Amino acid sequence: MEVxxxxxxxxxxxxxxxxxxxxxxxxxxxxxxxxxxxxxxxVTFPVSLLPPSLTLENLRTILFTDLGIGPRPYLNxxxxxxxxxxxxxxxxxxxxxxxxxxxxxxxxxxxLVFLALNFLPAAARLIPLFLLYVQLGLxxxxxxxxxxxxxxxxxLGIWLMAGTISQIPIRLEQAARIDGxxxxxxxxxxxxxxxxxxxxxxxxxxxxxxxxxxxxPLILMQRADAQxxxxxxxxxxxxxxxxxWNLLAAGSLLALIPVLTAFALLQRRLITSGGFSGAVxx
Amino acid sequence: xxxAIDGLTVRFGPVTAVDGLALEIRDRELLxxxxxxxxxxxxxxxxxAGFVKTAAGRLSxxxxxxxxxxxxxxxxxxxxxxxxxxxxxxxxxxxxxxLEVARMARxxxxxxVADVAExxxxxxxxxxxxxxxxxxxxxxxALARALVKRPGVLLLDEPLSNLDAHLRVxxxxxxxxxQLELGMTxxxxxxxxxxxxxxxxxxxxxxAGRVVALASPGAIYDRPASLLAARFVGSPQMNTWDxxxxxxxxxxxxxxxxxxxxxxxxxxxxxxxRPEDVRLDPRGVPGTVALxxxxxxxxxxxxxxxxxxxxxxxxxxxxxxxxxGAAVAVSVHPQRWHFxxxxxxxxxxxxxxxxxxxxxxxxxxxxxxx
Numbered sequence: 001m002e003v004x005x006x007x008x009x010x011x012x013x014x015x016x017x018x019x020x021x022x023x024x025x026x027x028x029x030x031x032x033x034x035x036x037x038x039x040x041x042x043v044t045f046p047v048s049l050l051p052p053s054l055t056l057e058n059l060r061t062i063l064f065t066d067l068g069i070g071p072r073p074y075l076n077x078x079x080x081x082x083x084x085x086x087x088x089x090x091x092x093x094x095x096x097x098x099x100x101x102x103x104x105x106x107x108x109x110x111x112l113v114f115l116a117l118n119f120l121p122a123a124a125r126l127i128p129l130f131l132l133y134v135q136l137g138l139x140x141x142x143x144x145x146x147x148x149x150x151x152x153x154x155x156l157g158i159w160l161m162a163g164t165i166s167q168i169p170i171r172l173e174q175a176a177r178i179d180g181x182x183x184x185x186x187x188x189x190x191x192x193x194x195x196x197x198x199x200x201x202x203x204x205x206x207x208x209x210x211x212x213x214x215x216x217p218l219i220l221m222q223r224a225d226a227q228x229x230x231x232x233x234x235x236x237x238x239x240x241x242x243x244x245w246n247l248l249a250a251g252s253l254l255a256l257i258p259v260l261t262a263f264a265l266l267q268r269r270l271i272t273s274g275g276f277s278g279a280v281x282x
Numbered sequence: 283x284x285x286a287i288d289g290l291t292v293r294f295g296p297v298t299a300v301d302g303l304a305l306e307i308r309d310r311e312l313l314x315x316x317x318x319x320x321x322x323x324x325x326x327x328x329x330x331a332g333f334v335k336t337a338a339g340r341l342s343x344x345x346x347x348x349x350x351x352x353x354x355x356x357x358x359x360x361x362x363x364x365x366x367x368x369x370x371x372x373x374x375x376x377x378x379x380x381l382e383v384a385r386m387a388r389x390x391x392x393x394x395v396a397d398v399a400e401x402x403x404x405x406x407x408x409x410x411x412x413x414x415x416x417x418x419x420x421x422x423x424a425l426a427r428a429l430v431k432r433p434g435v436l437l438l439d440e441p442l443s444n445l446d447a448h449l450r451v452x453x454x455x456x457x458x459x460x461q462l463e464l465g466m467t468x469x470x471x472x473x474x475x476x477x478x479x480x481x482x483x484x485x486x487x488x489x490a491g492r493v494v495a496l497a498s499p500g501a502i503y504d505r506p507a508s509l510l511a512a513r514f515v516g517s518p519q520m521n522t523w524d525x526x527x528x529x530x531x532x533x534x535x536x537x538x539x540x541x542x543x544x545x546x547x548x549x550x551x552x553x554x555x556r557p558e559d560v561r562l563d564p565r566g567v568p569g570t571v572a573l574x575x576x577x578x579x580x581x582x583x584x585x586x587x588x589x590x591x592x593x594x595x596x597x598x599x600x601x602x603x604x605x606x607g608a609a610v611a612v613s614v615h616p617q618r619w620h621f622x623x624x625x626x627x628x629x630x631x632x633x634x635x636x637x638x639x640x641x642x643x644x645x646x647x648x649x650x651x652x
Contacts, residue, residue, distance in 0.1 A: 175427075181379075
């Protein structure tokens, strides 16, 4: 890979920029962690980043006591997220392939539409979705929640898969055909293995998007036992009583764990895929 | 297996890539499809493979119409110009793939893969992945994969163009050896005419979507059936002059008495002679040297003779004292001229006048009547 070498000034600027960006991202997270791991009630002004002492009490409270929310909301969110991830990956793979490989008159236009749809804010969808769901009987159903998640992230998924697949030389598919493979065999043995990094990215993005979703489950799910942790954590934000910072932070900290794990695993996969070097000359 | 193409016309938008092409490839022969870029040869190959769909054209294998048969059921082998071997599989898995698709028994598969790997020379590379192979090695893997299922016909799309010069010469001989050993009907597409001449049983020269010449390498070289083929086959390129133009003065002078017979054979005539048939001759037509090109074994002499640009292939010994601006004289052996109809490009023979009268002179007529 060719890179432009940086002089000392360039390197300094790069360091400052990266450090700044990293701080911008990490400080809030560290703050939440700090709030979650300090004894209850130790949140007084002025707030300090470093906790006076460390304790796991808050985490235990969240998960195992009546004061907490229990593991159920997290399991719900995981269920919705994983379902969304799987379904989105499948649809995106097929949609992306169709738009890239087939000579459709509206193919490119459709890809642009998908990209544009991706920028549609969730808030704009809420009311229409709610009305639609009530009419369709999908309101307050788990299926409804999952479908809403999928609909929200699939445009991006198709766009990403289209990009991934367009990088797979079509020659390989032609070679597979010559070797006697029909569409199904070709997809299974050639396309899927080569598109896997893209599929994993889309699946992970969809999972994280669903896992973090707040406004959709808020509007579309009524039952408390099938509700996502994002909505349930609202319990600690009560206008009349006040905000229970420690438990809110603890609940949020727990939510970080699956996301971090997912990205950690994904990162390794992406790097070891090896790319398409050696398949086609040049 | 015999392959027959009939009435093939392929259009890509406003461009006609192949124009009413008809071609028959004989069983066990290696037919080379040569021509410049854009002449339609790869498109034709794609048609035989089943990638190129067209409304006009029929394809048959051994008299069986396979035009509507999808590529995966045609039992052909194809080696792509850029190899197209699967990057996520090892060499062994690559070669094995067609057999796995055909659900061959495990034991038979292992044996077939080992045999073909041995044949092609990749037995030592089996556990490697494509990105660990050189260009030549990848090409062999592609070849092995194409041959492992014992196809009826082998299609090669410019298999040598990505190899360096020496490897090219070596590999083309190996391909030929392999093809003869297996008795495999093969269609080789290439833009390199020397490659085609070197290993093919017959050569088909294509130009602008049509076959302009079809003959054995020797015949294509010695008696090209069309001007396009004459100019494409043979390196250095044949000298050609249109008699209607002033720049053909040399030809007119060199033909001498035969000129009348030549003019009679067609309305307009293009005259050609290969550089190796132009020789230094102190009694020949005088001119001056414009450029001396050293080709190693030969010297290509560019000369201005009687107002025409003439290229002659001579030995280093003959050319040892020639420099730009030196005086030379050249002549052509009477049997070595080629004549082509200026309109159609077809080969023509000079027509002797009605009587058996043969005029002498510098060039001398070729008496055969077309």
